[in-house]
Structure formats: structure tokens, C-alpha cells
Amino acid sequence: MEKHMERLPFPAKVFRGPGALKHVGDFCRTQGKNAFILGGKTALLKTEEQLAASLTEAGVKVVATEWYGGECTMENIEHLAGAAAAQKADFIIAVGGGKALDTAKAVAAKSKLPVITVPTIAATCAAATPLTVLYNNKGEFTSNLFLADCPAAIVIDTAIILATPVSWLIAGMGDTLAKMYELRAAASCMTPTSLTISAVMNGQICYDIIKRFGGEARQAVESQTLCGAFDSIVDAIILAAGISSIFGGDKLRNAAAHAIYNGFTKIPATHAVAHGSIVGYGNLCLLALEGRADAEIIEEITLAQNCGIPTTLKQIADLSDDEMRLGAEASCKAAAMSCMPFPVTAEMVLDAIRRVDALAAR
Numbered sequence: 001m002e003k004h005m006e007r008l009p010f011p012a013k014v015f016r017g018p019g020a021l022k023h024v025g026d027f028c029r030t031q032g033k034n035a036f037i038l039g040g041k042t043a044l045l046k047t048e049e050q051l052a053a054s055l056t057e058a059g060v061k062v063v064a065t066e067w068y069g070g071e072c073t074m075e076n077i078e079h080l081a082g083a084a085a086a087q088k089a090d091f092i093i094a095v096g097g098g099k100a101l102d103t104a105k106a107v108a109a110k111s112k113l114p115v116i117t118v119p120t121i122a123a124t125c126a127a128a129t130p131l132t133v134l135y136n137n138k139g140e141f142t143s144n145l146f147l148a149d150c151p152a153a154i155v156i157d158t159a160i161i162l163a164t165p166v167s168w169l170i171a172g173m174g175d176t177l178a179k180m181y182e183l184r185a186a187a188s189c190m191t192p193t194s195l196t197i198s199a200v201m202n203g204q205i206c207y208d209i210i211k212r213f214g215g216e217a218r219q220a221v222e223s224q225t226l227c228g229a230f231d232s233i234v235d236a237i238i239l240a241a242g243i244s245s246i247f248g249g250d251k252l253r254n255a256a257a258h259a260i261y262n263g264f265t266k267i268p269a270t271h272a273v274a275h276g277s278i279v280g281y282g283n284l285c286l287l288a289l290e291g292r293a294d295a296e297i298i299e300e301i302t303l304a305q306n307c308g309i310p311t312t313l314k315q316i317a318d319l320s321d322d323e324m325r326l327g328a329e330a331s332c333k334a335a336a337m338s339c340m341p342f343p344v345t346a347e348m349v350l351d352a353i354r355r356v357d358a359l360a361a362r
Helices: 020-028 041-057 074-086 098-111 158-162 166-187 194-223 228-248 256-264 275-289 294-307 321-333 335-339 346-360
Strands: 013-017 034-039 061-067 091-096 115-119 131-135 141-146 153-157
Touching (some): 013 020, 020 153, 034 041, 041 091, 074 098, 091 098, 098 131, 153 228, 166 294, 194 294, 256 321, 256 335, 275 346, 321 335
Parallel strands (some): 034 091, 115 153
């Protein structure tokens, strides 16, 4: 029997802790002499002084610093790849949140350069994964771009992440909880393998960490106190969730919760809400779609409330009936919804939303 060859990319190095950014230069000089930095505007301002000091000490030159463009679009990726080539960059340093990091990873892949990710918020596992989520200029989800390699290094400075609004950590917990809810659902109709089992079990690890430390980590950000619970949640959001995504690969990555997020990006009123906050609410809708008992859904609503994750649609946006239907119909067309173990219709999504909102109101 012919054996199927699996190629599993993993991040090569991880630096995590308060002040981790000071070590970026030591690693970067192993990648070359010329650094091309790109990221979000706020993220670049918050990190530029420490980045410059570390790189200068290591003898690395910053050939350019660029804003990623505000949306992770193919147009921005093409433009920045051209800029990296023009500046003769040896590697990319990506700074910021999910869209900035995803843009940089795609730029690095197109340019055939290594990328070092520096997440300044803990809102997704984008810093670790070989995946870029693409949008159009309106902020609507379009597709996933699967990459051959993970970042060469991840630099997680927990002091920088702690100093960001708590809403980002809440979004990260919502996105990370999806690793359990979605992968459990999607894997139920797949033939088990060592990789699918590993993906699902890592999703369970993410869930267990958030259930144990989520509330305490949220309080740590609100009080600006570094502690073990906060470190654990950051690890779950970026590293454990990233590993689950790597093991899941292209076929076992998400399901209804991300499909609902993807669908609701068609509604401008939701664009101000973080990806993970909508996914976190989508997790509860997924449970309703599965027909799980009220008691189980209420238990998961309680966990979401403890973490600060939205548990009603109105906490995300006050939508009209037409907007709700538009979002529901678009979510059913999203590729992620096809990972559910049964067909899902727009009416089923609307019924799930109504049921979750009614249970949350208790």
C-alpha cells in the first residue's frame, strides 16, 4: 500500500515572557542582516523603541518599517512583497494582531523569506500557524490561504500583551475555545488518525486551560498584574491553539463557529467587534446546532460569561431581522460550515441564535 507523506510545519523557536522583545535581535541575526518590519500602526508605535535597540545591538539593519494596510488583502500582500524585494530584505518581522501577522506571513511566503512574529495582543493563534485569513477591502472574509511553513520564531512579550485592552484577551479566549467545540464536531464524521486525535485533544487542552484560568487572567489584565494564570491563557491562545490548528491541517481547522463569524462579516455593523468575540458567541450557537441539552449549553454560557465572551447577539451588534438573515445565509455558504457533520441551513442558524439568546437571558 502506498504511504501518504505528511509534512507538518512547526514554529522553530518561541520566546515568551516579560521583556522577550529584548531577545529578538539575537535570533534575527541568525536570519540575515536586513530586517523588513511590518505591522499595525499602534503595534509598531508600542514596539519600535525596543525593537530598534535589540536589532541595533545585534548588528541588524532595519531597511523599512511599513503599515500592513489595515486589511489582510491580496492587494496589500502583493504591494508589501514588492517593497520587501525592493529593499533587499533578508527576513520579515511581523508586529501586531491577527490581520497584521497574517499579512506578514503571506508576504514572507510570497517573498520566500523567513518571518518572525511579534504578537502584541493575545486574540488569535495567528502568530504560530501556517495560515493567512484573507479579506476584501470592505472587511468581508473571502478565503483561507494555506502556507507551507510556520514562522521561524515567535516572540511573545507578555508585558506588552498585558498592557492592551482586556477585550483582546476576551476575544482570544473565544477564538481558542473554538478549538474544542469545532474540532470535536468536525472530527466526529472523520476517520480518526494520530493527527486528528492530536488536534482534538489539543483543543480539549485549550478548553481546560481557559476553564481553569480564564476568569483570573481577565482580572489580571483589568488590574494590570502579571501572573501565572495570565501566562497560561496567553500560552493557550497562541501556542496550544496553534498546535491544534497545525495538527488539524487544512481539513480539520474549524466549523460552525468560524462559519458564523465569516458570514456575519457581510454586515458592516459587526466589523468593529473582534474576530474571537464573534467566534466565542458562535461556539454557543454550534452547541445549539448540535442539539445539545439546555443544561450543557447553560454551563458553557456560564463559562463564556466568566471570561467576558458575548453570550447574546445584541452584545455583538443590534441587528435587524434582514441583517440576521443575511449573516445566517452567508454563514451557511462559508466553507467552514461544510465541516459540520450534518447540513446546516440559514433557518437552523437563526433558530440556534434564538435558543442561545433565550438561555443566556435566564
